[in-house]
Amino acid sequence: MAAVTDHAHHPTMTQPSHPLSRLGLATALLGTALPLVSWAQTAAAPAVNRVAGWRQCAALTGDSQARLACFDQWAGEQSWQAPPASASAQPAAATQAPPPPVDATLPATRIIDVAQVDGCRDGQYSTLSRFWELETGSDCGAFRFRGYRPMSVSVVGASNVNRLPTSGNPLNSADTPVDYRRTEMRVQLSVRTKLAQGLLTRGDPQLRDSLWVGYTQQSYWQLFSPGISRPFRNTDHEPEIMYVYPTDAKLPFGWRWRYSGIGLVHQSNGQSLPLSRSWNRVYLMTGMELDNRWTVTGRLWKRLHESADSDDNPGISNYVGRAELGLTWNVDKDNTLALTARHSLGATGRGSARLEWLQTLGTSLVGNRTNLRLHTQLFTGYGDSLIDYNRKRTVFSVGLSLVDF
Numbered sequence: 001m002a003a004v005t006d007h008a009h010h011p012t013m014t015q016p017s018h019p020l021s022r023l024g025l026a027t028a029l030l031g032t033a034l035p036l037v038s039w040a041q042t043a044a045a046p047a048v049n050r051v052a053g054w055r056q057c058a059a060l061t062g063d064s065q066a067r068l069a070c071f072d073q074w075a076g077e078q079s080w081q082a083p084p085a086s087a088s089a090q091p092a093a094a095t096q097a098p099p100p101p102v103d104a105t106l107p108a109t110r111i112i113d114v115a116q117v118d119g120c121r122d123g124q125y126s127t128l129s130r131f132w133e134l135e136t137g138s139d140c141g142a143f144r145f146r147g148y149r150p151m152s153v154s155v156v157g158a159s160n161v162n163r164l165p166t167s168g169n170p171l172n173s174a175d176t177p178v179d180y181r182r183t184e185m186r187v188q189l190s191v192r193t194k195l196a197q198g199l200l201t202r203g204d205p206q207l208r209d210s211l212w213v214g215y216t217q218q219s220y221w222q223l224f225s226p227g228i229s230r231p232f233r234n235t236d237h238e239p240e241i242m243y244v245y246p247t248d249a250k251l252p253f254g255w256r257w258r259y260s261g262i263g264l265v266h267q268s269n270g271q272s273l274p275l276s277r278s279w280n281r282v283y284l285m286t287g288m289e290l291d292n293r294w295t296v297t298g299r300l301w302k303r304l305h306e307s308a309d310s311d312d313n314p315g316i317s318n319y320v321g322r323a324e325l326g327l328t329w330n331v332d333k334d335n336t337l338a339l340t341a342r343h344s345l346g347a348t349g350r351g352s353a354r355l356e357w358l359q360t361l362g363t364s365l366v367g368n369r370t371n372l373r374l375h376t377q378l379f380t381g382y383g384d385s386l387i388d389y390n391r392k393r394t395v396f397s398v399g400l401s402l403v404d405f
Contacts, residue, residue: 120146126292127330128258131404133194134246136206142194147405148214149190150358152375154399156186156220161233165275165387168314172274180233185223186397190216200245207246215239220385234387240265242285254290261285265301269386276312277386280304295328318344319390320383321351333369334360342383352381358401375401 057070120130120140129138140146161184164177192214201209219235222228242263249257263285268278283301300323308314321342328338336358343351358373380394 126256126258126289127295127328128287128289132244132246132259132287133197133210134208134244134248134259136208139197139208140194142197145191145193147190147371147403148192149216150188150373150375150401150403151190151405152186152188152399152401154186154375154377154397154401156184156395156397158182158184158396159394160391162388162391162393166390167274167277167312168390169308169311172276172312174274178233179225179228180222181225183224184233185221186218186399187221188216188218190214199243207248209243209245211241211243213239213241218385234269234271234385236267236269236386238265238267247286251288255288256290257286257288259285259287267386275387277389278312279306279316293330295326295330297326297328299324313386313389316383316389318346318348319350321345336373342381350382352379352383354379358403361400371402371405373401373403375399 057067057074060067060070118140119125119136119138120133122130122138125135125138129135133139159182161180161182163180164174166173192212195211195213197208197210199209199211201207216238217235218238220233221230222233223230225231240263242261244259244261247257247260251257261284263283264281265283266278266280269276271277281301281303283299285297285299287295287297289295302322303317322345324340324342326338326340328336330336336356338354338356338358340354340356341351342353343349355378357376359376360369361372361374362370364370375398377397378395379397380392382392383389384393384395
């Protein structure tokens, strides 16, 4: 009984005596423990699978705090990824190739020139390469009209004029003289175009062969003869076709053999008897140059046979010649001298010589040289025109020419 009495009277061991008091204490202890339990479950939960983690979190329906903590953990474990490009943008990105790199070793002016200057106008290539478009870089494409011989208008003064043309064929000899003057105008038109290229050099990355057609028309106009109504004394028509092959080879003393070719040419004056003149030739040609200053070209031809009855000008090869040699000297950027000699290569020793001086006139709007030239020319010999094939003349002319347009 003493023990019971001692226990009942100890002040620190007082117990709640009412049942409601015990229930409140239990509720308080439980409210304190639940958050700790939730925190412990969250901290101890393993990492949620990235694919099915949100489903596991959604299954925690019995405990809202644990469910919220699960979703927070799942969201924190997700790594951000850029959205994929749309289907409409992907083809555009695939088709847009990056721009080619610019060669920084080239000066800026050269890059601009490449974009603006045609190959056959590009001064980095030689005269013959640009004229016949012998290289890939000097190519201007097919079916583009280019100059052939100079297109010129000149005033002509001659040692004599053929007032009564004759021929070895009696049917082609005039019987009535015309009062022509020795001073007249000469007009020449000459164009060509390339029909095809790469016929035999298709596998060569640099050299280009080519097939051309050309047309030249030269007229003598009696502009200073009002008494006879200023007629055209003669007009020669010269269509031709030629094939050019780039036979590029080094020669002694720095010369380069640039091309070889073959051609077929018809020349006639389009008149009726007795002034009709015509002939057909097949020719071989070649050319070489030295440092873009000197150019040598040559042609050797054979007249195609005609019957005696249809021959308008018998023996024309013995007058005009069977071969031609041309020498051109680019004195400077504005002056060019040229000499052309023809010879019959026979016992007659006939032929002709033509000396020319072309001087550049003016500059273009962008500062480049124009293609207009002051053209001074001296000719002596046979064949200045078809009507004069068998008459020797000395002709001096001054005028304007358009070259290499």
